[in-house]
Structure formats: structure tokens, C-alpha cells
Amino acid sequence: MSQGATPSEPHAVAVRTENLCRHYRMGEAVIPAVDGVSMEIRQGEFVALLGASGSGKSTLLNLLAGLDRPTSGAVTVQGKDLARLSAQELAKYRLHTVGMVFQSFNLIPSMTLLENVELPMRFAEVERGQREALERVGLGARLRHRPSELSGGEQQRASLARALVNRPQLLLADEPTGNLDSHTGSEIMDLILELNRSLGMTVVMVTHERPLAERYAQRMIFLADGKLVDQQPSGAAEARA
Amino acid sequence: MKAYDLVELAGRNLRESVLRNSLTILGISVGVASLVAMLSLGIGLQQLAGKRLEKAGIFDTVFVTSRRDFRGMNREENAGGASPEQARALDEPARLEIERLPNVVEAYPDLRFITEVRYAEKPHLTMVAGLPYSAGNTDAFEGLAGSFFSSDTAPEAILQKPFAEQLLGRKPKPGLDDTKAADLAKELMGKDVVILYAQRAAPSSGEETAESYSVISRRQTLKIVGISDVDPEGMRGPVRANLFLPLKLAQNLHVMQASDLRDSMRSFSNVPTYLSLTVRVKSPKQVEQVQNAIKKMGFNTFSILEASRSLQRFFKVLDLFLGIFGSLALVVASLGIINTLVMAILERRREIGIMKAIGGSNWDVKLLFFAEAGAMGVVGGVLGVALGWAIGRVINFGTNLYLERQSLPPENLWSVPWWLVLGAIAFALLVSLAAGLYPASRAARLDPVQALRYE
Numbered sequence: 001m002s003q004g005a006t007p008s009e010p011h012a013v014a015v016r017t018e019n020l021c022r023h024y025r026m027g028e029a030v031i032p033a034v035d036g037v038s039m040e041i042r043q044g045e046f047v048a049l050l051g052a053s054g055s056g057k058s059t060l061l062n063l064l065a066g067l068d069r070p071t072s073g074a075v076t077v078q079g080k081d082l083a084r085l086s087a088q089e090l091a092k093y094r095l096h097t098v099g100m101v102f103q104s105f106n107l108i109p110s111m112t113l114l115e116n117v118e119l120p121m122r123f124a125e126v127e128r129g130q131r132e133a134l135e136r137v138g139l140g141a142r143l144r145h146r147p148s149e150l151s152g153g154e155q156q157r158a159s160l161a162r163a164l165v166n167r168p169q170l171l172l173a174d175e176p177t178g179n180l181d182s183h184t185g186s187e188i189m190d191l192i193l194e195l196n197r198s199l200g201m202t203v204v205m206v207t208h209e210r211p212l213a214e215r216y217a218q219r220m221i222f223l224a225d226g227k228l229v230d231q232q233p234s235g236a237a238e239a240r241a
Numbered sequence: 242m243k244a245y246d247l248v249e250l251a252g253r254n255l256r257e258s259v260l261r262n263s264l265t266i267l268g269i270s271v272g273v274a275s276l277v278a279m280l281s282l283g284i285g286l287q288q289l290a291g292k293r294l295e296k297a298g299i300f301d302t303v304f305v306t307s308r309r310d311f312r313g314m315n316r317e318e319n320a321g322g323a324s325p326e327q328a329r330a331l332d333e334p335a336r337l338e339i340e341r342l343p344n345v346v347e348a349y350p351d352l353r354f355i356t357e358v359r360y361a362e363k364p365h366l367t368m369v370a371g372l373p374y375s376a377g378n379t380d381a382f383e384g385l386a387g388s389f390f391s392s393d394t395a396p397e398a399i400l401q402k403p404f405a406e407q408l409l410g411r412k413p414k415p416g417l418d419d420t421k422a423a424d425l426a427k428e429l430m431g432k433d434v435v436i437l438y439a440q441r442a443a444p445s446s447g448e449e450t451a452e453s454y455s456v457i458s459r460r461q462t463l464k465i466v467g468i469s470d471v472d473p474e475g476m477r478g479p480v481r482a483n484l485f486l487p488l489k490l491a492q493n494l495h496v497m498q499a500s501d502l503r504d505s506m507r508s509f510s511n512v513p514t515y516l517s518l519t520v521r522v523k524s525p526k527q528v529e530q531v532q533n534a535i536k537k538m539g540f541n542t543f544s545i546l547e548a549s550r551s552l553q554r555f556f557k558v559l560d561l562f563l564g565i566f567g568s569l570a571l572v573v574a575s576l577g578i579i580n581t582l583v584m585a586i587l588e589r590r591r592e593i594g595i596m597k598a599i600g601g602s603n604w605d606v607k608l609l610f611f612a613e614a615g616a617m618g619v620v621g622g623v624l625g626v627a628l629g630w631a632i633g634r635v636i637n638f639g640t641n642l643y644l645e646r647q648s649l650p651p652e653n654l655w656s657v658p659w660w661l662v663l664g665a666i667a668f669a670l671l672v673s674l675a676a677g678l679y680p681a682s683r684a685a686r687l688d689p690v691q692a693l694r695y696e
Contacts, residue, residue, distance in 0.1 A: 062690050065598070067597070067598055067689050067690050067693075068690050087602070087603055088602055088603070088604065091597070091600060091601065091602030091603070091604075091605075092600070092602070094597075094598065094599065094600040095599070095600025095601075096600070099599075100598055100599065102598075102693070106591075106594075106595045106598070106693065107595075108592050108595055108596075109592075110253065110254070110257045110592075111253070119596070119599060119601075120599045120600050122242055122243070122246040122250070123242060123596075123599070123600045123601050123602070123605055124600065125242065125243050162599060163599075166600070
């Protein structure tokens with residue numbers, strides 16, 4: 001994880017959305033999961049997206065990840081207008097520019113940890129050598145085990161390693177501690193914070209736990225009914241400053 | 242994704258649900274096996290029929306008759322031709338002319354006559370034929386006990402096995418053909434037979450053409466040199482002969498021929514005319530060309546190759562039908578592939594979503610499912626060819642067991658040429674890939690957000 005993620009300008013914009021909308025059709029009804037969100041996230045910033053369930057925070061994260069396409073509005077990440085990318089280009093974007101971590105880890109159960117971590121490298125058609133990523137997350141001994149044989153903490157470490165192998169500039173985490181006990185959750189959060197600090201990686205984390213956001217994120221963005229209702233710097237930002 | 246990674250991932254996915262995938266692969270291999278079994282049976286039968294005919298040496302043979310004779314053989318052709326009376330005679334100059342045609346190996350007259358054969362002072366009436374010296378080189382004499390003629394004019398005879406039995410006063414038992422030619426040869430070899438025949442001779446006046454000729458009774462002693470197990474003429478001769486003597490010798494005997502009687506109404510000449518000629522062509526490919534050249538000379542021609550066109554067509558149709566029936570099983574098996582892969586998509590919905598979320602493209606997902614279908618096809622194809630081959634062996638073995646009980650020689654009804662092996666595997670792969678088309682594109686279209694939403 002040498003270069004790549006290090007921002008050249010500390011205040012350059014990593015993510016920008018303009019009046020971003022994602023509406024779902026459910027029969028006759030239209031559900032505005034994300035409804036006119038405009039925001040900016042700086043290069044190297046650690047941002048928490050907060051809101052009750054159904055507030056649209058996960059949908060917003062999927063839009064940033066290029067997994068979902070906006071109904072209207074624009075989303076630009078690292079200078080790329082995601083709405084204009086083809087399916088093929090979006091896949092490339094997900095492969096090289098973003099790394100994702102999920103609440104339920106989302107490791108492929110039939111593969112060993114090592115194989116799971118190597119998978120993005122197979123897609124990227126690069127030589128596989130992921131020791132660095134695995135050591136960074138503190139996993140080295142249990143590479144030949146399948147996810148089901150490991151604890152939640154270990155699985156989340158592996159999924160973090162998988163998110164890092166292609167050296168992305170943006171880490172998107174969807175409730176990364178939601179399935180972990182508080183102790184293990186803190187360990188994972190420390191790890192993410194460490195990545196944010198040492199590599200200058202931009203982190204966007206979805207959570208519904210305000211204390212967690214207060215502790216780790218520099219800024220908190222509050223969503224309700226798909227709209228951005230409030231944003232404020234957290235205690236962590238003050239501590240950093 | 243790189244090809245190596247693709248194959249490795251496909252392989253591991255197939256191993257992951259071993260039972261289901263093995264059953265699918267088994268389905269494909271049964272399909273391929275039935276295809277291979279059916280087609281190899283068709284090919285085997287065709288080869289068997291072809292070998293029989295080729296052994297008789299008749300695919301490279303053209304029969305020539307004068308238009309004066311055998312009007313019935315090729316009716317349409319004769320309709321517009323010269324009238325029988327004016328048609329060219331099939332005589333020695335014509336024979337030489339035919340022999341000089343390109344690609345003709347030799348042209349020899351068909352000399353055969355019914356006559357009395359004496360062995361141990363007992364008379365037997367039978368068909369006698371002249372056999373060209375070149376016949377000794379063909380594999381028509383596979384079943385010969387003894388030897389072939391020592392020369393083209395040697396006073397020697399080769400007997401057909403049933404006739405040899407007759408000479409020895411034994412009755413050939415029908416169906417149970419267990420007498421060995423070699424046993425008969427022991428008793429008959431070197432013994433003499435005498436043939437009595439009618440010689441046609443020019444009148445003593447010595448003129449080139451005359452209004453009459455004489456018929457003189459003659460006898461010729463022949464030494465038995467061989468007993469033939471299979472009819473060396475195969476289906477060549479119009480009437481099967483029981484005793485063969487060298488052709489040159491037979492010609493020199495000037496035996497009365499059936500055509501001579503009719504020709505006796507006309508002037509007699511010393512130039513011999515023939516009832517029919519047998520023309521051997523260099524290879525079956527040139528038969529048609531030689532046939533046309535001879536037709537142009539004003540003779541009727543007939544070749545088994547021409548006659549066997551319909552036989553070849555029959556085998557083409559047979560192969561087609563066997564192939565269609567064989568493929569049906571493979572088509573059913575391909576439905577199995579579709580079913581298995583669609584099930585796999587439902588099961589691996591989440592996995593597909595994960596792959597897409599971490600950067601796998603639609604194309605990657607599609608290729609992966611395609612590779613799995615292809616791998617099932619190749620493995621099923623290889624197993625199927627082996628299975629089909631084994632089925633063929635077993636049926637062949639069973640058939641030969643039956644043939645043996647019926648006292649018939651064993652036959653190879655089964656033939657699996659290398660192109661069938663490769664073709665069957667390629668076909669299995671092709672069918673599997675076609676079957677994978679729909680599941681693969683369905684997997685590729687899967688929305689990752691939907692796929693990841695539920696546990």
C-alpha cells in the first residue's frame with residue numbers, strides 16, 4: 001500500500017454529489033430512497049453516514065460504489081462521473097478505485113480466506129501477492145481456512161484485506177461492526193482508522209451508532225427519508241485538529 | 242479474468258456441489274456415449290460392407306459387354322444406340338484398345354463354360370472359368386489352400402471348396418461349414434482332373450473368313466494346385482464357377498462360347514470375340530472416367546461402384562438417423578446443464594453479487610458460468626466417448642458370441658475412428674456451451690444490489 005492512495009492535495013475533493021436521486025418503483029408507488037443529496041467529501045477524509053434504517057444511507061453508499069445508478073443528479077468520484085460510465089467501466093471503477101466492506105462480511109463461503117482475498121486480483125489480472133494486505137490487517141496464520149471456520153472479527157479483517165488488495169483510493173464500509181461484539185468492533189474500527197491515517201485513504205462509513213461515528217469519523221452526515229438533513233464535525237475531528 | 246483463473250474457479254465451483262454436477266456430467270456422458278455408439282455402429286457396418294466388396298476387388302472393376310448382347314443391362318442407354326446387328330463386336334482389337342485407355346490396368350475376357358470334369362473317372366458337370374494371372378496378387382485368395390497357378394498357361398486348376406467336396410464324394414452340409422479347405426487340399430493336391438470341351442476350329446481351307454467352322458471334342462488334363470475357401474471372383478462373375486484354370490490357357494483352348502452359336506449365323510473369323518470383358522482400373526476414383534471412355538467406343542459398361550451409389554446413399558441416411566437418435570440423448574443432457582446452472586445461479590446469487598461488488602464485470606461472471614458449462618461438457622464428452630467405446634465393445638463381443646454359435650466368422654461391427662472421438666468431445670463442448678448461454682447471461686444480468694440485500 002505504498003502510493004496511490006496518498007492525496008496530492010490535502011483539500012482536493014474525492015467525492016461530490018449534486019442533487020443525487022435514486023427512486024425505486026414499487027408497482028404504482030415511487031420510493032425516493034435517495035432524494036436530492038448534494039455533498040462533498042475531501043481527499044483523505046473519514047465521513048460517517050448516519051440515519052435510521054430506511055433513511056437511504058446504504059443506497060447512497062451503493063451509488064458511491066457504482067453498484068447502483070442514480071435516477072437523476074450527478075455523482076463524481078475521483079473525477080469520474082459515475083452516471084456516464086458503461087457497465088464495463090463501472091466494474092473497472094469498483095475494482096481499482098473503491099474497496100468495500102460489509103456488515104455481513106460477504107466472503108465467498110466455498111473459498112478459503114486466501115482465495116477470497118485473491119479474487120479481486122484475479123479480476124484485475126495482476127500477479128497475486130497479497131501478503132502485504134493480509135499482514136496489514138493482522139491475518140497470516142489462518143489463510144487456508146474457510147470463512148465459516150473463523151470468528152466474525154477474523155472474517156471482517158479478511159474482507160478488509162480483500163478491499164485493500166487493489167490499492168483503492170476510497171474505502172466504503174456498510175455497518176462494518178454491525179455483526180461484531182463491541183470489543184472486536186473497536187479493533188476493526190481502529191484498523192480502518194489506521195488505514196485512513198497512514199495511507200490517507202478516504203473512508204465513507206454507514207452506521208446507525210452515533211457514538212461510533214463520534215469516536216472515529218471527522219464528519220457526520222445525517223440522512224432522513226433520503227434527504228441530507230444535517231452535517232457536523234465530530235469529536236474526533238476536534239481531537240485531530 | 243485470465244483463462245487460467247477462469248478454469249481454476251470453474252473447477253472449484255464444480256467440485257463444490259459434487260453430487261449435482263457429477264450427475265449432470267453423467268447425463269452428458271450418457272448422451273455422448275449413445276451418440277458415439279450409434280455412429281460407430283453405422284460406420285462399422287459401412288466399413289464391413291465396404292470391406293466385403295473391396296475384398297472382392299470389384300470397386301475398381303468395369304464390366305464391358307457388346308451391345309449385341311445383354312440388351313437388358315442398361316436399357317435407357319441402349320435405346321438410342323446402334324441396333325444390335327450393327328453394334329461393334331467385342332473382339333480382340335477392341336480389348337487391346339480398351340487396355341490402352343488411360344488408368345486401365347488390364348482388360349481380360351470373361352471365359353466361362355459349362356463342361357464335363359472328370360476326376361477319378363467320375364464325370365461331374367460344372368462351370369469352368371479362366372482366371373487372369375494377376376488375380377493371384379489380390380487379397381481375393383486369402384482363403385487359398387495350396388498355391389496359385391505357376392504361370393498363365395500352366396495346365397493347372399484351382400477348385401472351389403464345395404466342388405472339391407463334391408469330387409471327393411462328400412456332401413457339403415448346409416449351414417454347418419466346418420470343413421477346412423486345407424483338409425481337402427491334402428487329399429486332392431497334385432491330383433489330375435480332366436476337362437472335356439468343345440473346340441471351335443476354323444475350317445481347314447485356311448481362309449481368313451469362311452462360312453463355316455468346325456466343332457471338335459477335346460480334353461485337357463489339369464493338375465489341382467489349390468482349393469479356395471472364399472469365392473475368388475466374389476460377385477464379379479455373372480455365374481459362379483467351380484473350377485478355375487489360367488486365363489491364357491483357357492483362351493488357347495478356343496472353347497465354344499455361348500455367343501458363338503449366334504455368331505455362327507454370320508461369317509466366322511479367326512479373330513476371337515468375347516461375351517464380356519473385365520476391365521481393372523487403377524483406383525475406384527477413375528472408374529467413372531474409364532466407363533465413359535468405353536461407352537464412347539460403343540460398348541455397354543457396368544460397374545459395382547456405380548451400382549453401389551444407392552448403397553452408399555443408404556449408409557449416409559442410416560448414419561444420419563443414428564446420429565439424430567444419438568444426439569437426442571445429448572440434447573436431453575443439455576437441458577440438464579441448463580437446469581444445473583440455473584439452480585447454481587439461485588444458490589450462488591449472493592456470490593455473484595459479491596463478485597460484482599468487488600470489481601467483477603458482467604463479462605467475468607458470464608465467462609465463469611460459461612467455463613463451468615464448458616468444463617462439464619468436456620469432462621462429460623471424454624467420459625462419454627470412453628463409455629460409448631465400452632458399450633460398442635460389449636455389443637461387438639455379444640454379436641461375435643452369437644456369430645460363433647451360428648458357426649459364422651467373427652466380424653468387427655464396431656469402429657470408433659479418431660475423428661469420431663474428437664468430434665464427439667467437440668460436439669459435447671459445443672452443446673454444453675450453447676446450454677450455458679442462457680444461464681450465463683442470466684447470471685451476468687443479476688443486479689448486485691438485489692443479490693446482496695438478503696441473507
